[in-house]
Amino acid sequence: MRIKRILATTAALTCLAALPACKGDGQAAPPGAPASSAAPAGAAAEGALAEAQRYMRQFTGCEDLGTKPDDPRMPRGDFPKIGQWSVTEVGVCRDGGGQGDIAIAVPKDMKAFQAGYKQYVMDRISGGDGAYGLFSNVLVGKGFVAFPTSSKTAMALLRSDMRVLVCNPGGRVPEGYKREKPLVEGCGLTDFFAAEDGSGSPNFETPQDPAGGGEKLGQPKTGSLGLARAGSIAELRKLVGNSLDCEKHFSTDPEAVAIESIDYQPAVKGNALDWGITDRALCGQPAGAQRAVNLSWLDTVGDMKKLQTRAKAAQQADLKDDGKLKATVSMLLVGENIAVETNSPSARFGLYQLQFLYLNCVPGFSAPSGYRLEKAQVEGCVLTNYEPEHPVR
Template sequence: MHIQRILATTAALACLAPLSACKGGTDAAPPAAPASAAPEGPLAEAQRYVRQYGSCEDLSAAPDDPRLPADDLTKAGQWSVTERGICSDKPERGEIVLSVPSDMKEFQTRYKQYVMDKIAGGDGAYGLNSRVLVGKGFVAAPTRTKTALALVRSELRVLTCNPTAPVPKGYKREKALVEGCVLSDFVGSTDGSGSPNLETPQDPAAGGAGEKPGQPAHGSLGLPRAGSIAELKKLVGSSVDCTHFSTDPATVAIESIDYAPVVTGDPLGWGVTGRGLCGEPAGAQRAHDLNWLDTVGDMKKMQTRAKATQQADLKDDGKLRRTASLLLVGENIAVETNDPDVRFGLYQQQFLYLNCVPGFSAPAGYRLEKSQVEGCVLTNYEPDHPVR
């Protein structure tokens, strides 16, 4: 009887194994419902890679997984993504979305367009703190900053397509597969929990006490330059329509009811050494698309005169006239324009706007540098027209 009880117990235990191991046995309990199988193939390979640098547990490819973020960028079948899954980063209480694109250039192209559409819709800061990390054959999108910091220790790189996003010195900066985007190991953040920025900017108005991304403690993060008006015209060709162009002094001096230049009177008194006009000054129709190009021999003189003009315009109601051009400067060049679309293109080319509005400040993520005249700053942030 003792032996029979041992055999019966052994048989019962054996029936806890897969069903194929238990044939017959009327007293055996029915097997538990099988758990959903974890993804295999490229998704599993991506998980294995990520787990070398952080936590990536409970991988699932279910499209309705409740862990998927509400603002998830893409789904399988979009942006050339053939497989997509999500795993949990338990130590950081976050998640990591894993995507496997069949064409990485197509994925990056679609991501750039997504960013530009967001910016065009009014969210000028979208993508500054990107969490899209590109690897070899897969993309990881962690929801936590600390997770992104852990993952960039690998060969994963942050894909950034917002044209104002900085990559400070000391960090890797690589070309993306799409023009206008970069890959780096710099993890941006709005709360300071991301990668340390040794070029942490200082708000000029705060005497070095306030920190703003984009303003170095000394010098500049870089401004464009040109050796001549012809070179400047070529430089800004992608932003300024110079189909109709003139350097004739009488033509360049033209103003219209819709377009008011910054530089007036004798250009030499502004430190200007060369000057040209892009656009149609007048004719059968009203003047349109007027933008002025300047080469500058004395940038401090130009900025001093521009400050006085700007502050005189602000006296009435604290606002600049809509027809007034803004002065965007480089190292030894400048463009005067009242067209926000033109300025957007110039900001991408690292031109900065001379802003002399008292009390002005720029949100994190925008450039803010010292100008050559007290009481003004150089910036790519316009409250009425955030960089798109």
């Protein structure tokens, strides 16, 4: 996966209400009643599922429509069941050209569906899966929702009026793609499809060498693709709220901020002012009756060069022991005028989506094509979203 393909939080589309399911005689079928157990490719079956099939077949394959719950192609887990999120019908068809399947859900109330999906994403994030929903395969159509298993199928469907529903606040839409208003706040609808394996929509913001000098993708010779910014600790807390344990466990008290444990050590040691930091806060639960949990530190920075210089010296001192950085010491991720210290790989993954980059001062470090690699403000260091110990594929 290429991290820079990640989605952004703003986007959305107005979706129409679900189409009614009808029997062959034109009478409305009861909620959840299947039109048939399977509809051949050329069958003229009635109902919302058949309407969805006919629509999608204008853009990609959707053959062998089935509605039986025990159909082996029917997805498990994250796919909504009848009665969930106002869904009244479910089905699945095959896209031979895209070499995948398309699950279909027909909600009675599209707004209720989007609200239900958003809550599900938020629950997963609160449960520790901060990246859930960044690679959404939930495509909203007019009266139905499709869940394609193939990137090729998804991108074919996005040539229609269908849009990807993204409710993870860390999602990002690159320039050149649509951002349209959804039916619920906090989600977005877009024609950008991000895939973990990099097979999704191309990111047109990928920097290119105008002279054709063979510059690696994601590694501009000068400048930056952009970094996170906040005007205060309060703004920074809000910005990183879904990546770190800051909503319920947060303190700016100097004694609390100075806390560290054997499992969680800050990158910044001693007087924070000597590091160019103007304000500082602690997220997570300090040790009490039990060991500390999810400690991370937030910093507003008045002198970024001073911060990076001190951090470089600390990394080099750590490397002298065994050539490795201590796993319990937080890694320093920087923005334009802010920084976050955390030793949680999952938290850092979420922060990379928010345009933070890790200050890496390991000699000889390089990043593969597709990852960001930019100049730091101090010689001998780079800013990157690539971690050799935790590569994202």
